[in-house]
Amino acid sequence: MCGRYVMALRAGDLIDALEACGIDDVALAGPATGVDASPAGPEQSWRVSWNVAPTSTVPILVERYEEGADEAGTHAGRQREIHPARWGLLPRWAETAAFSSKTFNARSETVVSKPSFRSAVRRRRCVVPVQGYYEWKVSQEPQTGKTVRVPHLVRDRERPLILFAGLYEWWKDPEREAQGRDAWVLSTTILTGPSPDVGEDGAGPAHGDRPVLTELAQLHDRLPLAMSADEAADWIAPGERSREDTEADVERLRLGAVEVARGWTLHEVDRAVGNVRNDSPELIRPPDVMF
DNA sequence: CCAGACGTTGTT
DNA sequence: GTCTGG
């Protein structure tokens, strides 16, 4: 799954990194119109961070068509934009922003039917770009039987970013509305799936898998769903999909995510990452003392 | 019918 | 908004 990650790039560098990953034509959010990308709150942006936690503001990549553009065939009116969004999806009917602490991940197996996600998954898909994500490996101390959680960083071996499959939603904050402020909040979530099946003891490649899939499976039983640039372009293409098409899209996503994960690498990091108040480049390095 | 939840992960 | 539980 994914409940903590790294996004220490400012807008300009993020756009460059996306381009290096094969995602072109990205702009910062401009004045927006229309149902699916309405009032872009210009006030808030994301904070550079090596320790991004749920409910904080993160950059997401969305795509929409300019008003009046030809939606069939041509890319003329296509707008790919980076918007700041609250991490944790807020359905239209959420009563408070606190709801988002429960929806920072969406299970791909049920996302099409769950009330919180089913609307967004059919027509509000996005990319959540990360430089790497943290996962706490749970194990038992053989002596005491105590449970220990050791944080690891997962990143791509070749590319500067991992492109997570996400959803977004606009939510009108009653509190802000009462204060007469801009009340629209953009929110987002990251899809998850089962970790790759690499066999019982995880010792060897069960069916030709490279070791990293085995490592990932041992790290955790869930995997955040990542995409290649091509898959990402398809995923965020605007327009409403039928429920059946959506099911197929998500299934395809789950299969592709395992292939993308073959390109990852992971290593242990310092326990300091557990406390969200710690935020520095040191967090992504292996621990100082490793024996 | 109304009331209440709407989520994920991990742990037991 | 819409489904589930009672």
Add this chain to the structure above:
DNA sequence: CCAGACGTTGTT
């Protein structure tokens, strides 16, 4: 996701 709090009254 993990870490840390988990409470009230009254005073400054």
Add this chain to the structure above:
DNA sequence: GTCTGG
């Protein structure tokens, strides 16, 4: 044990 804050 469970919720809140970050």
